[in-house]
Amino acid sequence: MDSKLLKTKSPEGARPPQERAVKTHNDLLQAARTIFARDGFELASVEDIAKAAGKTRGAFYAHFTNKEDVFFAIYERDMEEKKVELSTVIGHLPTLEERVTALCQYISKRATSREATLLQIEFKAYAVRHPRQRKRLAALHAAMAQNFVLKEITEFVPTMEGRACSLALTGALEGMMLNHMFDPEGIGQEQFARMTELILMDELRRAQAAGLTTAPKSS
Numbered sequence: 001m002d003s004k005l006l007k008t009k010s011p012e013g014a015r016p017p018q019e020r021a022v023k024t025h026n027d028l029l030q031a032a033r034t035i036f037a038r039d040g041f042e043l044a045s046v047e048d049i050a051k052a053a054g055k056t057r058g059a060f061y062a063h064f065t066n067k068e069d070v071f072f073a074i075y076e077r078d079m080e081e082k083k084v085e086l087s088t089v090i091g092h093l094p095t096l097e098e099r100v101t102a103l104c105q106y107i108s109k110r111a112t113s114r115e116a117t118l119l120q121i122e123f124k125a126y127a128v129r130h131p132r133q134r135k136r137l138a139a140l141h142a143a144m145a146q147n148f149v150l151k152e153i154t155e156f157v158p159t160m161e162g163r164a165c166s167l168a169l170t171g172a173l174e175g176m177m178l179n180h181m182f183d184p185e186g187i188g189q190e191q192f193a194r195m196t197e198l199i200l201m202d203e204l205r206r207a208q209a210a211g212l213t214t215a216p217k218s219s
Contacts, residue, residue, distance in 0.1 A: 037118040108193035
């Protein structure tokens with residue numbers, strides 16, 4: 001073979017096998033996010049996901065058992081990424097007020113993403129339509145809700161540690177996410193952040209009334 005052709009091989013072929021496998025896995029996950037948000041879980045196909053990732057069906061099945069497997073993998077990946085991002089965003093801030101403000105800005109930025117909202121709707125709709133998987137998805141969702149309220153917040157607001165409180169908060173946020181997608185001018189990113197802050201501040205006042213924390217500073 002011509003040595004010049006060898007030198008012009010794509011960077012993908014030059015990667016170590018393990019690195020290529022990780023990249024393929026990530027490419028498939030990202031492609032699946034796009035396809036699920038665009039078509040919904042039921043209409044999405046393995047072929048479409050593989051094609052969007054620039055991979056073959058064989059590559060897909062080397063990483064995932066089926067469409068359902070990659071669907072859950074997206075949910076699990078999002079949960080881990082949000083936990084790391086939130087810790088980075090608020091973990092270094094010294095006061096409760098600063099942490100709440102930063103948290104609300106982070107939430108509003110992610111929650112006003114069309115793709116994020118559509119995926120959230122798909123996850124819930126899937127759980128309703130597939131009772132045999134509802135328990136697994138509910139457990140993942142509960143874990144996501146619990147991780148949403150990190151130690152950096154709960155050490156100041158113990159009442160937010162409960163599962164019911166976390167799920168109620170995420171429920172309110174999901175409602176705003178849906179309304180933002182339906183009427184983006186009615187509830188933009190700034191309004192979303194403000195409304196989220198009002199919800200959190202209300203929880204802080206409840207904690208204060210119960211003697212669980214001190215009052216946050218006034219804005």
